[in-house]
Amino acid sequence: MSNKSTFAIGELVLCQYGEAWYEARILQIIDNKNTNYLVHYIGSHVRYDEWVTEDSLHKLMDNTNDQNGVELIFEEGSQVFCQYKKLLYPAKILKSRIRAEDEQTRYFVHYMGWNKKWDEWVAGDRLLQPVDSDVQQELMFSDGEKVLCDEDDLLYKAIVLKGCQFKGINNHIQSRYLIHYDGWSDALDEWVTQDRLYKLNDRMNKAS
Known part of the structure; x- marks a missing residue:
């Protein structure tokens, strides 16, 4: 009888590699005596893909949902860094919205010190928040x-x-x-x- 997997194919997780933890995506699952997962480390070459056991994986932290049940990550008014091409710029989130076509959150940002004509809507994966x-x-x-x-x-x-x-x-x-x-x-x-x-x-x- 197969074991019930704690993680799902396609799920983003934290995976331990040596002494460190990396963001990874689960590509395949094999349920034997011990469940094994094929993971791809985000941002790394596919040559680093490897099979790991469940004790090497950790679920990513859940975020608070808004009233419509759609995940919101950054708050309006918060100071962030926004990636533009290959550089990071200090920015402020002015407002956010949910795109009807894909139900994904978009953020309207103002780049600090720049003319407001550069204000733009961006996806959450372009935003980073400084750590306390x-x-x-x-x-x-x-x-x-x-x-x-x-x-x-x-x-x-x-x-x-x-x-x-x-x-x-x-x-x-x-x-x-x-x-x-x-x-x-x-x-x-x-x-x-x-x-x-x-x-x-x-x-x-x-x-x-």
């Missing part, structure tokens, strides 16, 4: 540290300019780093997720 100092975790990479950055499955030398922690979708904490590619124009500086960075002395270790 009392719950911040230690950053894996330091300002000024030389690293390797994964870009389209190639590794490029880079230097970390700044590291920050944010609360993203489902309120879990994630780290992002502003990096400068060695020998390239400042115009190519970008914010990247921690899983794209490797320490120079051990480039095959997944960043936590």
